[in-house]
Amino acid sequence: MALNAGLACHGLRFGWPGEQGDDRILLQAVTAWFQPGRVSLVTGATGAGKSTLLHLLGGLLRPVAGEVRAEDQPVSRWPARHRDPWRRRVGMVFQHLALVPDLSVAENLLLPLVPRGMKWSAMQAAITRQLEAVELGQLAAKPVYTLSGGQRQRLAIARALVGAPRFVLADEPTAFQDDRQAARICAQMGAVARTGVVVVIGSHDPRLRNASEVDDRWHLAAGRLTAVGPPQAAP
Amino acid sequence: MIAHPFTWTFWAAVATGLILYGAGVRSALAVAWHWSPGAADGAQLRRERNWEMACLLGRWALAGLTGAALLWLVGVVAVWHGMVPGAMCGTGVLQAMGGHGVRAMAFWAMALLALHGWRVLDRLDSHHPDGLLTPTAARVLLLAAPLLVPAVIHSWLALMHIDPAAPVSCCAAVYDQVLRPTGTGAMGRGGALAAGWLSLAGGGLLAVLAGLQWRCGGKCSGALPAVVAAGWVVVAAPAVKHLWSAYYYQVLSHPCPWCLFLPDHYGAGFAVYGAMAVTLTAGVTLWTADRVRRRHPLLSDAATTLMVRAARRMLLALLLFILLTAGPALAWKLRTGLWL
Amino acid sequence: MSGDGGPRWSPLAVWAAREVQREAGRSCLLFAFLFLLVAIIATPMLFSHALAVTWTRWMEQTPHLVVRRIDAGGWAPLPAEAAVHYARKVPGALDPTPRLWGVATGPAGPVTVVTAPADLPAEGLPGQRPPAPGEAVVGRAVADAAVDNHLVLEQMDRVTLAIVATFPDNSVMVTHDLVWVAPPDARRLLGMLPDQASDLAVRLFRSESASAVAADLAAAFPWPVRIIDRDTMTEGLRRRAMGKGVAALMLSLPALLAFLWVMTGAVTGPAGRSAYWGVLSAMGWTTADLVRLQVAKALLVGMPALAVGLAVACGAVFHPMAAAWTAFLLMGTQQLPALALDGSGAVVMLLQIAAVVGLPFLAAVFLTTLRGVEGAARSTMEAGQWH
Structure with a gap:
């Protein structure tokens, strides 16, 4: 495995601006390497900063110190006009899903594909493939607001994967799922990772903690990320 | 001031362009002097976002502003002369504007060239996330302001200077140049022929340089064609006025560059002078991209691609120019057996 | 990685169309507002252009120069043969033609009395036979004031004429107060002797030589004359026509443009869209992509609005019923000219509307989008937006 592959963070520090102008530090000196081809799970108590870490890894937030490197490129240092198009290589599953409720299921999946310069036929094929993968093929034309919570979450996963991303960052992807669907999502993440994709999941779902598809486990507490099990060295 | 709706159209375009430019300048100010690449503090993040906004605002x-300048040109050559007594083309309109009309056009041209230079830098800068050219591009964007302000002021003064009750003598202004061979705008027959040949020879040389640049994949120097392009425009403009235009007018001794824009002459001036403008801007692109390529190896590929495109554009513009200037002259010679 | 790499336009345009459909209410509001704005701005512009073109065309049928004899009391009749003789001596002055015409008092005020078809524009005389003595062909305003199809005119003498025809409506701009009579009736009415003329019409080989020939003509006559040249009159009329458009534009434009910015900001602005744009941004849409999307939406709504607005303006200027009201609002009269527009005038009109409405509209869309995109990515992460 090339050391410059995957998604790495070095000395990552982040804090939300406080009310008195002081920063409320959430992450400090986070260093980790998420390898391609493996599923990494980040656990931690509610409010520990799992979502913030995923947003930092996905380029939605900029660290106040340290950097995020994707395939050895310092993406967190890039200005927005370079970071935004880079984000097309990232598939993000938001904790609150961030679907557009009045659009149909298929249209929600179309959203990440529109700016990529793809042909219509390629877009349609990708959408159909992903909808079938998350067992929503029959609901393609339904508006999102008619779906159940679990179906919406699977749609959010499909949307993250529809653009064939190099990095998948999933925030609580099994929160609204029954056991069968949770197991299927684990398997799906594992299958995606086996194609050489970096998969990072932030969750405190015990079903994921014990899943065999998870290769690397990390725990986030008190602003620090520590490897659980065999330690991973950053490149 | 000319009471014509087109005047207000021009000002609406100017105001829109200036608002966008002003917003862009506001965003670029901090970038020009406080850019600290790699820093992740809030101020730098704001500057990065501002610069992204400034680039978009600058492009718009x-x-x-190009639209406004074109409206000014259309106004001078095709619209306002109908409102100035005695004016039949842009010569009469510019005469009615005093010296402000010509000065306004010169400042508009310089401001747009500066903005074009900025656009070249911006395009190259967008090819690398380190923002190697960001502060330079921000300064060039600001540099257009001292050119735009006089352009707008002289445009205003020029339009205010027009007195619709005071007639001008459009043709007299042109024929005076013929009758006074020592006048400032004068160019004898020999001078006109020399300018004509120089414009063709320079155009040919430039076409060869542009062709070489295209063929060698942008690896040749960009400075030489840029310098030759600037010199060529200086020679080609009087050549069009004193020599080539005669084959459109089909009369001798009517050295008027503006009649060439009239519908009677198929608006050929737009294409002829447009080709010269494209050649000049392609020269600016070649020069800027060449300098960037030498100083920033990381941007070498992007600069080379830009240079190839500019060379291609320059070549096509030159071919158009030669076709539209030498073409009618040759057609006249074939038809009548004589040169004008 | 290039910040310039944009999407293909076709998926983006299709998505823009979908968004227009999603926001049907806002889009309809914007459409209605834009087309009204275009119609309000284009109507006076189109009217003044068409008026200028029409006046210019009328004037092209008039003589290049008109020579009138003057004395201490003002206008004086010309000895026709002598005037022609003197005018023929001036190089460049062609076809000097004595004209017999003047002003008389009709039942509803002064009317212009003419005698020869050469004094009238060709459009006013389709197949009309010249009036015999005791007959008259009259303009619309004169016909309306006549009683029992008879007209009584007074000046140096009193003449009663039978109205045999009226000039067609499309010539009303120049014929509404006109009375075409036989020369003997005109002489009796105006008190002119058989060899006298009201003025002398002169044609020129080149209209550019008008000022030079006018000076030579003035010197050629042994009595004082006043010479009017066609180009000066045409320019005056054109200025007057354009002045109407400018006045209407100056009154309305600042308020309309301010309203345009406010409305565009309100309708296309970021209200309620920040989270949506944040999602798009999180999925790799750049700020430039978002601007392209908004501009595509604006064009999808704006282009039809422009077309409809221009169509309404054309109707207001060229449709006889609506045009009467437009003429009344802009000129203070319903004496309607049959207006015309040439090709270059239409192009200039389009350029004007594109610059006066199109540019500020697109700029407003662009600026409101930029304002909305700022911080949009952050709003994606705020869960409150999604519940």
Whole structure:
């Protein structure tokens, strides 16, 4: 495995601006390497900063110190006009899903594909493939607001994967799922990772903690990320 | 001031362009002097976002201001002369504007060239996330302001200077140049022929340089064609006025560059002078991209690609120019057996 | 990685169309507002252009120069043969033609009395036979004031004429107060002797030589004359026509443009869209992509609005019923000219509307989008937006 592959963070520090102008530090000196081809799970108590870490890894937030490197490129240092198009290589599953409720299921999946310069036929094929993968093929034309919570979450996963991303960052992807669907999502993440994709999941779902598809486990507490099990060295 | 709706159209375009440019300048100010690449503090993040906004605003401002300048040109050559007594083309309109009309056009041209230079830097800068050219591009964007302000002021003064009750003598202004061979705008028959040949020879040389640049994949120097392009425009403009235009007018001794824009002459001036403008801007692109390529190896590929495109554009513009200037002259010679 | 790499336009345009459909209410509001704005701005512009073109065309049928004899009391009749003789001596002055015409008092005020078809524009005389003595062909305003199809005119003498025809409506701009009579009736009415003329019409080989020939003509006559040249009159009329458009534009434009910015900001602005744009941004849409999307939406709504607005303006200027009201609002009269527009005038009109409405509209869309995109990515992460 090339050391410059995957998604790495070095000395990552982040804090939300406080009310008195002081920063409320959430992450400090986070260093980790998420390898391609493996599923990494980040656990931690509610409010520990799992979502913030995923947003930092996905380029939605900029660290106040340290950097995020994707395939050895310092993406967190890039200005927005370079970071935004880079984000097309990232598939993000938001904790609150961030679907557009009045659009149909298929249209929600179309959203990440529109700016990529793809042909219509390629877009349609990708959408159909992903909808079938998350067992929503029959609901393609339904508006999102008619779906159940679990179906919406699977749609959010499909949307993250529809653009064939190099990095998948999933925030609580099994929160609204029954056991069968949770197991299927684990398997799906594992299958995606086996194609050489970096998969990072932030969750405190015990079903994921014990899943065999998870290769690397990390725990986030008190602003620090520590490897659980065999330690991973950053490149 | 000319009471014509087109005047207000021009000002609406100017105001729109200036608002966009002003917003862009506001965003670029901090970038020009406080850019600290790699820093992740809030101020730098704001500057990065500001710069992204400034680039978009600058592009739109360039489009808006180019539109305004084109409206000014259309106004001078095709619209306002109907409102100035005695004016039959742009010569009469510019005469009615005093010296402000010509000065306004000169400042508009310089401001747009500066903005074009900025656009070249911006395009190259967008090819690398380190923002190697960001502060330079921000300064060039600001540099257009001292050119735009006089352009707008002289445009205003020029339009205010027009007195619709005071007639001008459009043709007299042209024929005076013929009758006074020592006048400032004068060019004898020999001078006109020399300018004509120089414009063709320079155009040919430039076409060869542009062709070489295209063929060698942008690896040749960009400075030489840029310098030759600037010199060529200086020679080609009087050549069009004193020599080539005669084959459109089909009369001798009517050295008027503006009649060439009239519908009677198929608006050929737009294409002929447009080709010269494209050649000049392609020269600016070649020069800027060449300098960037030498100083920033990381941007070498992007600069080379830009240079190839500019060379291609320059070549096509030159071919158009030669076709539209030497073409009618040759057709006249074939038809009548004589040169004018 | 290039910040310039944009999407293909076709998926983006299709998505823009979908968004227009999603926001049907806002889009309809914007459409209605834009087309009204275009119609309000284009109507006076189109009217003044068409008026200028029409006046210019009328004037092209008039003589290049008109020579009138003057004395201490003002206008004086010309000895026709002598005037022609003197005018023929001036190089460049062609076809000097004595004209017999003047002003008389009709039942509803002064009317212009003419005698020869050469004094009238060709459009006013389709197949009309010249009036015999005791007959008259009259303009619309004169016909309306006549009683029992008879007209009584007074000046140096009193003449009663039978109205045999009226000039067609499309010539009303120049014929509404006109009375075409036989020369003997005109002489009796105006008190002119058989060899006298009201003025002398002169044609020129080149209209550019008008000022030079006018000076030579003035010197050629042994009595004082006043010479009017066609180009000066045409320019005056054109200025007057354009002045109407400018006045209407100056009154309305600042308020309309301010309203345009406010409305565009309100309708296309970021209200309620920040989270949506944040999602798009999180999925790799750049700020430039978002601007392209908004501009595509604006064009999808704006282009039809422009077309409809221009169509309404054309109707207001060229449709006889609506045009009467437009003429009344802009000129203070319903004496309607049959207006015309040439090709270059239409192009200039389009350029004007594109610059006066199109540019500020697109700029407003662009600026409101930029304002909305700022911080949009952050709003994606705020869960409150999604519940």
